Amino acid sequence: MRFAHLADTHLGYKQYGSEERMIDFAQAFKNAIEFALSKDVDFIIIAGDFFHKKSEMDPITLAQATKVLEKVNVPVIAVEGNHDASYFRERFTWLDYLAAEKYLINLKPNFDDGIVLEEWNGQNGAYVDLGEVRIYGLKYFGALTEKVLSDYLPRIKKDGFTIFVSHFGVEKYMDIYGCISSEILHRYRNKIDYVALGHIHMKYVEDDFIFNPGSLESCDARESFFEKGMFIVDVNDEIKYVHEKNFYTPRTFRFLEYEFKSSDLREFKEFLVKNRGRGKEVVILKIKYRVKGIVDEEKVEKIAKEVLSPLVLKVEWIPEASTYDVKISDYSSRAEIEKGVLKQLLSRFGYEDLADDVLKLKELLADKKVEDAFGLIDDLVKVGRREVKRMEKEVEEAEEEVEEEVWDWRRAYDKRSLPRKRKKL
Ligand SMILES: [Mn+2]
Numbered sequence: 001m002r003f004a005h006l007a008d009t010h011l012g013y014k015q016y017g018s019e020e021r022m023i024d025f026a027q028a029f030k031n032a033i034e035f036a037l038s039k040d041v042d043f044i045i046i047a048g049d050f051f052h053k054k055s056e057m058d059p060i061t062l063a064q065a066t067k068v069l070e071k072v073n074v075p076v077i078a079v080e081g082n083h084d085a086s087y088f089r090e091r092f093t094w095l096d097y098l099a100a101e102k103y104l105i106n107l108k109p110n111f112d113d114g115i116v117l118e119e120w121n122g123q124n125g126a127y128v129d130l131g132e133v134r135i136y137g138l139k140y141f142g143a144l145t146e147k148v149l150s151d152y153l154p155r156i157k158k159d160g161f162t163i164f165v166s167h168f169g170v171e172k173y174m175d176i177y178g179c180i181s182s183e184i185l186h187r188y189r190n191k192i193d194y195v196a197l198g199h200i201h202m203k204y205v206e207d208d209f210i211f212n213p214g215s216l217e218s219c220d221a222r223e224s225f226f227e228k229g230m231f232i233v234d235v236n237d238e239i240k241y242v243h244e245k246n247f248y249t250p251r252t253f254r255f256l257e258y259e260f261k262s263s264d265l266r267e268f269k270e271f272l273v274k275n276r277g278r279g280k281e282v283v284i285l286k287i288k289y290r291v292k293g294i295v296d297e298e299k300v301e302k303i304a305k306e307v308l309s310p311l312v313l314k315v316e317w318i319p320e321a322s323t324y325d326v327k328i329s330d331y332s333s334r335a336e337i338e339k340g341v342l343k344q345l346l347s348r349f350g351y352e353d354l355a356d357d358v359l360k361l362k363e364l365l366a367d368k369k370v371e372d373a374f375g376l377i378d379d380l381v382k383v384g385r386r387e388v389k390r391m392e393k394e395v396e397e398a399e400e401e402v403e404e405e406v407w408d409w410r411r412a413y414d415k416r417s418l419p420r421k422r423k424k425l
Contacts, residue, residue: 107137
């Protein structure tokens with residue numbers, strides 16, 4: 001018996017707003033399925049995050065899924081990941097839709113005064129028997145994972161080679177939201193032969209028992225360093241597996257770092273030429289600078305696009321925090337230099353006007369004119385308090401902006417959501 005185990009295909013992810021990135025995810029999935037079929041697998045497991053977006057399905061994404069799945073002549077077993085379903089709400093998901101259309105089997109338990117594990121009936125169920133193999137499935141439950149597992153796992157009834165498919169992380173490999181200790185799973189080794197996980201986009205295997213294949217593409221720039229792929233698993237007397245990755249080459253991410261010490265763009269261009277790849281890459285370009293406005297940001301991006309011909313270019317402008325640009329002439333006094341440095345330091349926070357007062361304070365203290373110093377400190381504290389209030393307001397406003405950015409207008413039609421009151425500006 002042989003099967004394929006993949007996860008986190010994230011179909012429909014238009015990363016960085018790029019249509020081509022969306023196609024990458026679809027191509028990776030297509031290649032994975034074709035590769036699995038070429039290996040004559042008996043069934044295919046997709047351990048969650050099949051789609052990238054829960055509700056906003058678009059026709060292209062749906063076609064990317066169905067056009068591949070309709071060619072599969074073996075059972076496809078799936079569970080819902082955090083990207084496929086809201087775990088706190090029972091509703092018909094896109095995986096339910098695919099199951100209703102017979103593209104796949106979407107395993108999840110029922111809840112009726114506790115967890116109920118019923119056999120798949122063509123519509124729903126928590127487990128399915130495929131010849132010698134029994135497969136149990138559990139969708140993503142976030143912070144409730146441990147609790148749900150403690151109800152679910154004891155109810156598993158082993159029959160033949162038993163697989164448990166779910167979508168959550170194991171702490172040891174990455175401590176993100178909703179991860180559990182692998183000990184919880186190891187307690188059920190007598191009932192389960194293979195734990196098929198998804199969620200963490202990086203390959204890991206624990207004791208030939210817990211398997212996580214990683215995603216097929218990078219959902220995040222950092223993930224470009226992760227080992228990705230899919231398992232092809234052979235089960236005879238024992239489990240033999242290969243972590244396959246040669247069926248698809250994930251998009252290359254290129255990380256470049258440059259520092260503008262002068263406004264010389266030729267030097268920058270040379271740097272790019274030296275560091276360019278084959279083009280069509282996702283390029284994350286970090287640019288450090290000491291003086292704001294030393295170069296024209298638009299020009300810089302234009303040059304980078306011309307030289308690198310990237311698929312996506314992300315430029316991050318990073319001000320250098322520990323350098324000062326004080327013009328020192330032969331006639332500069334120590335006080336002038338001091339004021340220059342202080343002014344620049346304070347200007348990063350928008351307080352360059354305080355430089356005179358701060359220097360005066362230093363003088364007063366040096367001369368032991370304590371009373372005057374306290375007076376000045378009082379004044380400064382007043383300014384400080386005003387500033388803190390202003391900053392708090394800014395933070396509040398920024399938070400509001402962020403909220404609005406992720407606000408999904410469709411929720412306006414959800415009977416559970418009440419219109420939110422907006423804070424006054
Ligand atoms: Mn995922």
